[in-house]
Amino acid sequence: MECLARPYGSLAAGSWFKLIGGASLQNLPTLSNLALVYTLAGADCIDVSADPAVIAAVGEAMVHGHRLAGFSPDAGPFLMVSLSDGDDPHFRKAHFDAERCPSDCPRPCLRICPVDAIAAGGIEALRCYGCGRCAPVCPLGLIEFRAWQAEVATIGALLADCPVDAVEIHTHRGNLEGFKRLWRGLAPVLPRLKLVAVSFPDEPGMREHLADLWEVMRAGPLSDAARSHIVWQIDGIPMSGDLARGTARASVRFAREVSTWRLPGYLQLAGGTNDASVELARAAGLAIGGIGYGSYARQLVQAETETGPLAEEPERLRRAVEQARALVCQLKPHLQQEGAAPWLTTTPQLR
Numbered sequence: 001m002e003c004l005a006r007p008y009g010s011l012a013a014g015s016w017f018k019l020i021g022g023a024s025l026q027n028l029p030t031l032s033n034l035a036l037v038y039t040l041a042g043a044d045c046i047d048v049s050a051d052p053a054v055i056a057a058v059g060e061a062m063v064h065g066h067r068l069a070g071f072s073p074d075a076g077p078f079l080m081v082s083l084s085d086g087d088d089p090h091f092r093k094a095h096f097d098a099e100r101c102p103s104d105c106p107r108p109c110l111r112i113c114p115v116d117a118i119a120a121g122g123i124e125a126l127r128c129y130g131c132g133r134c135a136p137v138c139p140l141g142l143i144e145f146r147a148w149q150a151e152v153a154t155i156g157a158l159l160a161d162c163p164v165d166a167v168e169i170h171t172h173r174g175n176l177e178g179f180k181r182l183w184r185g186l187a188p189v190l191p192r193l194k195l196v197a198v199s200f201p202d203e204p205g206m207r208e209h210l211a212d213l214w215e216v217m218r219a220g221p222l223s224d225a226a227r228s229h230i231v232w233q234i235d236g237i238p239m240s241g242d243l244a245r246g247t248a249r250a251s252v253r254f255a256r257e258v259s260t261w262r263l264p265g266y267l268q269l270a271g272g273t274n275d276a277s278v279e280l281a282r283a284a285g286l287a288i289g290g291i292g293y294g295s296y297a298r299q300l301v302q303a304e305t306e307t308g309p310l311a312e313e314p315e316r317l318r319r320a321v322e323q324a325r326a327l328v329c330q331l332k333p334h335l336q337q338e339g340a341a342p343w344l345t346t347t348p349q350l351r
């Protein structure tokens with residue numbers, strides 16, 4: 001039977017909107033708020049770290065959003081989990097020993113962190129998503145990075161009991177064996193997935209690498225639905241969309257090349273995406289399934305999502321959804337034409 005889930009329709013229409021929650025972000029209150037806001041704003045997918053506590057919190061917030069807005073389960077968004085087949089900057093945490101910091105240090109690391117993960121005592125690991133901005137500003141070079149991701153051998157079991165619709169695998173050229181190991185580890189969940197994404201940077205030889213990955217994926221026990229909804233995430237400048245509008249150019253430039261590779265499925269921009277991305281993609285005439293937004297989309301609503309549970313604060317929730325919706329509507333102008341959702345113009349009945 002054909003699946004009529006709205007996210008599939010968005011991919012086909014080129015209007016797929018994915019919120020990238022951060023492949024190593026584990027800040028549960030913030031992620032719950034983000035999931036609620038972007039579910040209500042009309043996102044097609046919410047992509048989070050492979051942490052059972054994160055998956056549970058985000059899944060619960062999405063269900064609450066469905067109830068609040070009266071969406072049917074087919075309305076999405078899909079709950080996606082990000083994984084990596086090897087070393088990758090998205091899957092790391094910053095660390096330093098605060099006892100080595102001079103007492104007169106002006107603490108530039110603290111000021112540059114976009115998510116307030118750094119305090120006098122060090123880095124709060126659950127808040128850090130590995131963006132890397134703190135390390136170069138430390139005059140003593142005290143900040144280092146530690147890889148953070150689930151063990152490949154346990155990923156299948158980890159996801160088996162979680163309400164996950166989709167997985168995304170971050171890859172690099174030369175990681176084919178790592179990809180194969182990860183794909184084998186995912187065997188328990190592959191038959192029930194609705195979608196699989198592969199995220200890749202602009203590296204020499206990437207076209208051939210992706211062709212090798214597709215052969216592995218074709219041979220696995222992937223569901224028919226996911227097999228016909230492969231998303232290729234074109235990662236421009238990782239974790240940079242909130243820095244400047246110009247960061248949006250990198251993934252558009254790379255996408256022009258990738259669109260000649262004839263990959264099966266859909267292309268999706270990411271890595272530096274922001275409110276300039278839709279305009280740039282249209283100007284370039286790109287045929288894409290949609291766009292994933294990370295740090296830009298999170299920062300857009302940060303004033304509301306960082307200050308307590310939005311599920312209990314109707315006015316703050318309404319403000320955050322309106323801000324998020326403005327970004328979503330760039331890809332989905334029909335939402336704008338339909339006007340504000342009824343719950344946005346009345347007092348939401350919160351739990």
Ligand code: SF4
Binds near residue numbers: 094
């Ligand atoms: S600046 Fe980035 S890498 Fe450093 S602590 Fe903050 S989130 Fe983590």
Ligand code: SF4
Binds near residue numbers: 137
């Ligand atoms: S900039 Fe370096 S030395 Fe200064 S507080 Fe941060 S980690 Fe410590």
